[in-house]
Amino acid sequence: xxxxxxxxxxxARAARTRRGQIGLVVTGLVVLVAAVGPFVAPFPSxxxxxxxxxxxxxxxxxxxxxxxxxVLSRVLAGGWxxxxxxxxxxxxxxxVGLLIGLFAAYRGGVVDALVMRIVDVFLxxxxxxxxLLLVSVLGSHVWLILVxxxxxxxxxxxxxxxxxxxDVSARDFVRAVELLGTPSRRVMTGEIxxxxxxxxxxxLGLRFTFAILLIASLSFLSFGIQPPAAxxxxxxxxxxxxxxxxxxxxxxxxxxxxxLTVGLNTFTDAIARTSLGxxxxxxxxxxxxxGIASEPAL
Amino acid sequence: xxxxxxxxxxxxxxxxxxxxHPVLRLVAVRVLTxxxxxxxxxxVVFAATQALPGNAAYAVLGRSATPAxxxxxxxxxxxxxxxxxxxxxxxxxxLGGHFGTSLANNESVSALIGPRVVNSAVLVALSxxxxxxxxxxxxxxxxxxxxxxxxxxxxxxxxxxxxxxEFVVALALVILFxxxxxxxxxxxxxxxxGSYPWQNLNELILPVxxxxxxxxPYTFRITRGAMIDALESDHVxxxxxxxxxxxxxxxxxxxPSALPAVIQVIGLSLLYLAGGIVVVExxxxxxxxxxxxxxxxxxxxxxxxQFLVLTLATFYVVVNIATDVIALLASPRRRAxx
Numbered sequence: 001x002x003x004x005x006x007x008x009x010x011x012a013r014a015a016r017t018r019r020g021q022i023g024l025v026v027t028g029l030v031v032l033v034a035a036v037g038p039f040v041a042p043f044p045s046x047x048x049x050x051x052x053x054x055x056x057x058x059x060x061x062x063x064x065x066x067x068x069x070x071v072l073s074r075v076l077a078g079g080w081x082x083x084x085x086x087x088x089x090x091x092x093x094x095x096v097g098l099l100i101g102l103f104a105a106y107r108g109g110v111v112d113a114l115v116m117r118i119v120d121v122f123l124x125x126x127x128x129x130x131x132l133l134l135v136s137v138l139g140s141h142v143w144l145i146l147v148x149x150x151x152x153x154x155x156x157x158x159x160x161x162x163x164x165x166x167d168v169s170a171r172d173f174v175r176a177v178e179l180l181g182t183p184s185r186r187v188m189t190g191e192i193x194x195x196x197x198x199x200x201x202x203x204l205g206l207r208f209t210f211a212i213l214l215i216a217s218l219s220f221l222s223f224g225i226q227p228p229a230a231x232x233x234x235x236x237x238x239x240x241x242x243x244x245x246x247x248x249x250x251x252x253x254x255x256x257x258x259x260l261t262v263g264l265n266t267f268t269d270a271i272a273r274t275s276l277g278x279x280x281x282x283x284x285x286x287x288x289x290x291g292i293a294s295e296p297a298l
Numbered sequence: 299x300x301x302x303x304x305x306x307x308x309x310x311x312x313x314x315x316x317x318x319h320p321v322l323r324l325v326a327v328r329v330l331t332x333x334x335x336x337x338x339x340x341x342v343v344f345a346a347t348q349a350l351p352g353n354a355a356y357a358v359l360g361r362s363a364t365p366a367x368x369x370x371x372x373x374x375x376x377x378x379x380x381x382x383x384x385x386x387x388x389x390x391x392x393l394g395g396h397f398g399t400s401l402a403n404n405e406s407v408s409a410l411i412g413p414r415v416v417n418s419a420v421l422v423a424l425s426x427x428x429x430x431x432x433x434x435x436x437x438x439x440x441x442x443x444x445x446x447x448x449x450x451x452x453x454x455x456x457x458x459x460x461x462x463x464e465f466v467v468a469l470a471l472v473i474l475f476x477x478x479x480x481x482x483x484x485x486x487x488x489x490x491x492g493s494y495p496w497q498n499l500n501e502l503i504l505p506v507x508x509x510x511x512x513x514x515p516y517t518f519r520i521t522r523g524a525m526i527d528a529l530e531s532d533h534v535x536x537x538x539x540x541x542x543x544x545x546x547x548x549x550x551x552x553x554p555s556a557l558p559a560v561i562q563v564i565g566l567s568l569l570y571l572a573g574g575i576v577v578v579e580x581x582x583x584x585x586x587x588x589x590x591x592x593x594x595x596x597x598x599x600x601x602x603x604q605f606l607v608l609t610l611a612t613f614y615v616v617v618n619i620a621t622d623v624i625a626l627l628a629s630p631r632r633r634a635x636x
C-alpha cells in the first residue's frame with residue numbers, strides 16, 4: 001500500500017522547507033538531550049550531593065537544586081519520561097480520535113449525532129481541569145497522566161477527522177467507487193483514510209506539542225511526574241524559591257521546554273504548509289478542533 | 299380542502315417560524331443542547347469523583363484510613379446510599395445553590411469560592427480585553443502590510459509564542475520583571491481578602507500579561523488570516539477600484555467580513571482561559587478559582603472539586619453558545635443561509 005510510505009515522504013518534504021529544517025533541528029537538539037542525557041549524567045539525579053542552591057562550580061557546573069542535587073544531572077535525566085508519555089498519549093489519543101471520527105462519519109445519521117454529542121461533553125472540560133479531576137480521585141500515576149492526556153486528545157481529533165472524512169466522501173472519485181458496489185467499510189479504509197493522511201499528520205504534530213504542554217503543566221502543579229524523579233516541569237516548581245540564589249534549576253528547564261514546544265510547533269506548521277498547501281492551514285485545524293469551522297481546508 | 303389550506307399544520311408553522319427567525323431558532327437549539335451537555339458533564343464529574351471504584355472516602359483519607367474515619371466520611375459524602383440517590387441529592391443541591399461543605403476546612407463551598415469568582419472574572423476579563431485590542435489591531439495592520447518585514451516578524455513571533463506553556467511564560471516574566479533582571483513588579487499576587495483585584499493593580503500586571511501573551515497569538519493569527527481573505531474578496535477590490543482611502547477600505551469594507559472569524563477566536567480564547575487560569579493563578583498565588591482547584595486537588599476536597607470543575611465547564615458551554623450566536627449575528631451571509 002502506498003499509504004504506509006506516503007507519511008514518510010510527507011515528513012521528508014516538510015523537512016526540506018526552511019521552517020521544517022529549523023523546527024527539526026531545534027526539536028532534535030532537545031530530544032537528543034532527553035534521550036542521551038540519562039546515560040551521560042555525572043551524578044545520580046535523585047541523591048543530594050551538596051548544600052541547597054549552591055552556585056555553579058567546577059564539580060557542579062550548574063550548581064545544585066532545592067535539596068542539593070546536581071542541577072545538570074537532573075536536567076539531563078528529566079526529559080525522557082516527559083517525551084515518552086507525551087508520545088504514547090498522543091499516539092493513543094490520535095488513534096482513538098481517528099477511529100471515532102471515521103466511525104461517526106461512516107455510520108452517519110443518529111449514530112453520528114450521538115457520538116458527536118458525547119464528543120461535545122468531553123470538549124466542555126478544559127484538558128488540564130479534566131486531568132486534575134482524574135488525579136484528584138485516583139492519585140498521580142504515570143499511566144493516569146497518559147490516559148488523561150489521551151482522553152483529552154481524542155474528542156478534538158475525532159472532530160477534525162469526522163469533518164475531513166465527510167469532506168472527502170463527498171468527492172466524485174469516492175462516489176464512483178461506491179457506485180461500483182464496493183462495501184462501505186472498504187471505501188472508508190481504502191479510499192477515504194489515505195486521503196486523511198495530511199490531516200492526521202498535522203493533528204499528530206499539534207497534539208504532541210499540546211501533550212507536552214499538558215504533562216509539563218501537570219508536573220509543574222506537582223500532580224504529574226512525582227518526586228524524587230527528575231522532570232523539567234517538576235524542577236521548575238521545586239526550584240522556584242531559589243530563583244535568586246541559583247537560577248539554573250529553573251532557567252534551564254524553562255528554556256528546554258520552550259525550545260522543544262516552539263520547535264515542534266514550527267515543524268508541524270511546515271507539515272501543514274507542505275501537505276495542505278495552504279498558508280493558514282494549522283489555524284484552520286485549530287478552528288475545526290474547537291468547533292468553529294466545520295471542515296478543514298484539504 | 300379549503301380549511302386545510304387556510305390552517306397550516308403545526309410543523310409547517312414551525313418551519314415558517316424557523317425561516318423568519320433563524321437566530322431565535324439557533325439560540326433555542328444551542329441552549330437546549332447546552333443544557334443537555336451540562337447535564338452529561340455533571341454526570342461525568344459525579345462519576346469521576348464519587349462513583350469510581352476505590353471510593354472518595356479512600357481518596358480523601360489515603361493511607362490514614364481507619365474503618366471508623368472511613369465510615370464518618372462515607373456518611374459525610376453520603377457514600378453509603380445508592381449512586382442514583384447520591385447523584386440526585388448532589389445535583390439537587392447544586393441547582394438550589396447549595397454546593398456542599400468543603401472537606402478541607404468545613405466551610406460551605408460557596409462561602410469559600412464566592413470572592414474568588416470575582417477575582418478570576420477580573421483576571422479573565424482584563425486579559426481578554428487587552429489581548430483582543432492588541433491582537434486584532436496587529437492582525438489588521440499585518441494583513442494590510444502583508445509580506446513586509448513587519449508582517450513576517452509578527453508572524454514568526456506569534457508562531458513561537460503560541461506553543462509556550464503558561465508557566466514558562468509566567469516564569470520568564472517573573473525572572474525578567476520581578477526577581478532577576480528588574481525588580482519592578484511583585485512576583486506573587488496575593489490580593490488581600492476583602493479587597494478587590496482592581497484595588498491592587500500592581501499585583502494584576504504579571505498574571506494579566508502572561509495570559510495576554512498566551513492567548514494573544516491565536517487571535518492575531520486568525521484576525522490576520524480573515525483580513526487577508528477579506529482583502530482578496532471582490533467587494534474590497536470594488537472599493538479599491540472606486541478609489542476609496544485605504545483606511546476606509548480596511549475598516550469599513552474588509553473588517554466586517556472578517557468579524558465573524560474574529561468573534562469566534564475571541565470566544566476560543568475565553569475558553570482557553572478557563573484552563574489557563576489554573577496554572578497562572580497557581581504561579582502567582584492569585585486567589586481565584588484556578589488556584590482554588592489546585593488546592594482542592596491537593597487536599598482531595600471532593601465537594602470543592604466537583605463545584606469548581608462544574609463551574610469551569612459551565613463557563614465553557616455558555617461562552618461557546620454566546621460566541622456562536624454573536625458570530626451569527628455578525629455574519630449576514632450565514633444568517634441568510636440558515
